[in-house]
Structure formats: structure tokens, C-alpha cells
Amino acid sequence: MTPEPYSADAGLGAKLRRRYARLVHRRPARLDLARPTVSFTFDDAPASAAAAAEILERHQARGTYYLCAGLFGETGHMGRYINAQEAADLAVRGHEIACHSHGHVDAHRTDGVALLADSERNVASLTALGGSARHFAFPYGEVSPAAKARLADRYGSLRGVHAGLVRDGSDLNQLPAVGIEGADGEAVARHWIDQAVKTGSWLILFTHDVSDSPSAWGCTPATLDRLAAHARARGCDLKTVGQVLDR
Template identity: 85%
Template sequence: MTPQPYSADAGLGAKLRRRYARLVHRRPARLALTQPTVSFTFDDAPASAATAAAILERHQARGTYYLCAGLFDETGHMGRYINAAEAADLAGRGHEIGCHSHGHIDAHRAGEVALLADSERNVTRLTALGGSARHFAFPYGEVSPVAKARLADRYGSLRGVHAGLVRDGGDLNQLPAVGIEGDSGEAVARQWIDRAVETHAWLILFTHDVSDTPSPWGCTPAALDRLAAHARAAGCALKTVGEVLDR
């Protein structure tokens, strides 16, 4: 099933649910940062994001790819999605293969049984390709207290899409992240890199497709290159999510 353009529920109930989810089922991160750190992550991921791996490699960095095995070689509103061979190639080059859900299901709307079954199916397929599949990002950024509680036992971390920095004691079950997306994405990401430097914190950036004509959820190769260069010049370590947490 190919995910379609999605807008999160903006109703009062949804806003309260998201806020409440950030308060419960927390798991403190124990970080040992020796310098401000930036992780570049890619959601879904379109095939263009796989080709963008070479940009990070030029900066002696690797990315974290949160993949849906159920989307392999499907075509959606961001173009063709990565396939199994491309995912295996990324893993072989040292990039981290993490998990979305297998079918890009909404973790809030899915039933508990369906969510866990979908998760296990994705882990099985991605692990077979050489990926660690140890870290998870909520599709659409949609999370619920039940999803946090159930998935926490399966993954080393769960990542959301609410903007923020990660510091020691931050919530491993709902890590914040900043999107490199839209017309202002590069400028916003650069500002957050500077905040990470000022406060000696960990910043997780995410995007989707990476092309010269990106979707509203993606960025250009040039923007990705400039951000990686800026982070390096500002004194940041560039690490995958797993590399940061394994310390």
C-alpha cells in the first residue's frame, strides 16, 4: 500500500492526545556526547534519498534510513521508493537501516495487534537485508500512548516529528526531530544546527525525497550538502541514530 499525502488531525482532541503522549511512557536517554551532534535521517524512503547517501559519504558521514519494506519498488507521490537491493547496498556502505512500519500504517489509528504484527514483519525483512532495524520512526509522526508503550520493548528508540533537541534524559520513546522540507527547510535546519552547537546537544534532522525538484516533504541535494558542510564547520559530529545511542 503506497502512502498518500497526509495531513495530521488538527482538531483539539488530536492536539491534546499528542501532548499527553509526550508526557507518558517515557524512557530516559543516557547520552555521552563529546561534541554537538547531528543525525541525518530519511523517512519511507524514496529512491532519491538512497542516491543522496553519497552526499553524506563525502562528508565522512552516514545516514539513518527509516524504511517500510512494504513500499519497496512501489511508486507514490514522492516517486519510486527504495527497493530491497538498494536497502542492502546502503547497509553494506555503513548507513543505518531503521524502521517505519511495514505498510506505513498510522501507529495511532492502527489496533495494537495490527501494529505489532506490522512492526515484526518489517523487522524481519529489513534484518534479512543486513539492516539492524533497531530504531523506529512513527509514520506521519503520529503517536499515541499505547503505541509508545508497545513499541518501546521492541526498539532502541522511537522518533517523532516534533521539533526539538535531544539532551541527556530526553525521551527515547519519542525523540524530537526537525524536518528539512519545504521552501524554508534548509534555513530552519541551519538554525537548529546552530542551537545544537550553542547548547552542546544532539539534533536529529529528517527529510524524505532528495531531488532537484523535491516534494513538499523533501529537499534538494544542494541543500543537504550545504547542511552537512555547515554542521561539520560548526564543530558537530555527524552520526547515525544508532551510533549516538550506542555510546
């Protein structure tokens, strides 16, 4: 079953829940950055994002792919999703295979036992393909205190979608990230790269499909290429999430 286009709950209760989640069950990051660092990450991921790996490789970089094994080979509103062979190929080429949930379930709305079972199923599938499956991104960016508490011991980091930079002491259980998406996605990402340079911080960028006619959640190949080039030109290291945290 493929995920449908999603609109986050905009109600007051949902806003309070998301804000409260950022205050609890925290795990401080201990970073050792030699210079400002940018990670390019891909959620779900459509097959076009796998094809875009060669763009990063031209910049001597690798990406982090947060995958749902339950979507392998399926077709959704962003096109066909990556299949198992494509995921294995990315791992061989040095890209990081990380986790969404197996069935792209909303962590906030999923029972805790079911969430752990879904997560374990995804880890087993991705590990069998050569992926480390050590890091996780919340599907839809939807997180709750209970979901953070359930998953914190299973992964080296949990990534959200609230914009920001990662600094020493940032929450490993809800890392901020900036989307490369929409009409102003490139300008927004470029701004955050410059902020990472200014503050000596780590920036995690995320997108979904990468095509000449991307969805509202994706970007073009040219955008990805220009952003990687800009980060390099500004003196940033380009590393996967795992490479940063392994230091």
C-alpha cells in the first residue's frame, strides 16, 4: 500500500503535541565537526531519488536514504518507489540505507507495539540488503512523545522535519531537517547552508523525488546539483547522517 499525499493536522492540539514532543525524551548529540557539514537525505524513496545518487557522487558525496521496505517496487503519487535491488546497489556504492517505517505508518497514530513490530520488520529487510538501518526518520514528520520514547533505544538517531541546524547538544531523538521542496526549496536550502557555514553547524537536508517535473515534496536534478556544488564551494563537508554521528 503506497502512502497518499499527506496534510499534517493543523489543529491546536496537534501543534501543542509537536511542540511538546521536542521538549521531552531528549538525547543530546555530541558532535565532532571538523568544518560545517551538510547531509543530503531522501525519504521513502522514489526511484528517481536513487537515480540521483550519481549527482552526489560527482561531488564526492553520498546520501542517506530513509527507506520503507514495504513500498519497494510500488507506485505512488511520486512515481515508482525504489526496489530491493536498487537499494542494495546504493549500499554497495557507499550510500547509507536508513529507515522510515516498513509500511510508511504514522508513528504518532500507530500503537506502540505495532510501531516497534513495523520498525523491526523494516530493519531486518534493509539489513539483509546491506544497509546499516541504524538511523530513522519519522514518516510525514509526525512524532509524539510516546513514539520518541518507543524508538529511542532502537536507532542511533531519529529525524524530524522541523527546520533548524544540528549543534552539540541537539536532540538525537528528533533531529531538525530542512526540506528541498516546493518553488522556493532551493533558495531556502541555500540559506540554511550559509547559516551552517556561519555557525559551524550540521545541516540535514531532505527531499523525496528528484525529477525535472518533481512533486510538491521533491526537487529537480539541477537543484540538487547546484546545492551540492554550493555546499562544497562554501567549504562544507558532505557526509551521510551515519558518518557524522560515528565521529
